[in-house]
Amino acid sequence: MTLGGACTTFGRQPMAQARTIPRGSDSGDARIGSGARVRGRIHGEGDLVVEGQVEGSLSIRGDLTIAEGASVVSELVEAQSISIVGSLEGDVAASGSVRLAASARVRGNLRGSAVSIEEGARFAGKLDCEFDLPPELGGASRAESRGRTAARR
Amino acid sequence: MASTVIGAGITVEGEITTEEDLVVAGTVRGKVSAKEAVTIEHGATVEADVVGGSLVVAGALTGNVTVHERVDLQAGARVIGNVKASRVTIADGALLKGNVDMEV
Numbered sequence: 001m002t003l004g005g006a007c008t009t010f011g012r013q014p015m016a017q018a019r020t021i022p023r024g025s026d027s028g029d030a031r032i033g034s035g036a037r038v039r040g041r042i043h044g045e046g047d048l049v050v051e052g053q054v055e056g057s058l059s060i061r062g063d064l065t066i067a068e069g070a071s072v073v074s075e076l077v078e079a080q081s082i083s084i085v086g087s088l089e090g091d092v093a094a095s096g097s098v099r100l101a102a103s104a105r106v107r108g109n110l111r112g113s114a115v116s117i118e119e120g121a122r123f124a125g126k127l128d129c130e131f132d133l134p135p136e137l138g139g140a141s142r143a144e145s146r147g148r149t150a151a152r153r
Numbered sequence: 154m155a156s157t158v159i160g161a162g163i164t165v166e167g168e169i170t171t172e173e174d175l176v177v178a179g180t181v182r183g184k185v186s187a188k189e190a191v192t193i194e195h196g197a198t199v200e201a202d203v204v205g206g207s208l209v210v211a212g213a214l215t216g217n218v219t220v221h222e223r224v225d226l227q228a229g230a231r232v233i234g235n236v237k238a239s240r241v242t243i244a245d246g247a248l249l250k251g252n253v254d255m256e257v
Contacts, residue, residue, distance in 0.1 A: 029158055029160045029161075029178070030158055030159060030160030030162075030163045030179070031156070031157060031158045032157055033156030033157040033171060033173050033174075034156070034173075035156060035157075035171050035172030035173040035188075036156065036157040036169065036170065036171035036172070036173065036175070037168075037169070037170045037171070038165060038167060038168065038169050038170075039167045039168045039170075040165060040166045040167010040168055040183055041164075041165070041166040041167055042163065042164070042165050042166075042167075043163070043164050043166075044160075044162045044163035044164045044179060044180075045162030045163070046160045046161070046162040046163055047160075048160070048163065052157070052171070056167055060163070061162075062162075
């Protein structure tokens with residue numbers, strides 16, 4: 001293990017010396033590995049993949065993936081689109097879509113432009129999804145529903 | 154392959170603990186503890202005490218460093234803090250303000 005550590009260090013030297021591309025292509029490269037635990041606040045720009053454990057708030061301008069085996073405990077998770085395969089305890093606010101994969105375990109309220117829950121996913125919480133009801137589902141509240149849609153726009 | 158990467162646009166305020174490698178290209182404030190190699194890339198800002206297996210710095214680090222193996226401060230590195238490791242290299246162009254303890 002000791003030797004391996006040293007080799008890794010040497011192997012990475014040229015990369016570390018090379019100039020880090022400021023934002024954009026490089027900022028997409030963020031990952032909390034399976035052996036890692038972060039306690040605190042994570043925020044910023046770029047996509048993030050969580051494979052390990054996160055405790056605290058999570059707010060990014062980019063896509064978030066909570067991978068299989070990952071565990072996130074957070075008051076509020078904010079991102080563009082959020083894909084949950086692991087477990088999450090906390091509220092979710094996505095500007096894009098929220099996807100709960102079959103192995104997802106989620107306790108909290110979900111908000112997004114679209115929410116999908118695959119068969120097998122466990123979810124306890126409230127769903128808040130902004131969409132327009134198709135007219136045939138409007139029923140008695142048809143006019144009201146349409147009125148609200150118009151008001152929103 | 155690095156296991157945990159804090160990308161250039163990302164800021165972590167708190168504690169990072171990992172059994173594996175850690176690469177910081179963004180900003181970390183708090184505490185860093187890794188079993189394996191820690192890399193602070195050019196353009197990265199770390200304001201934290203760092204404990205690790207080894208450490209390579211090409212960015213800015215403010216905090217005390219305790220590393221089991223070696224510390225390499227590359228050109229462009231700015232380190233303010235005490236460095237404790239059995240082997241330390243400081244490249245031409247690296248800045249260090251603090252004590253070095255090579256456990257002699």
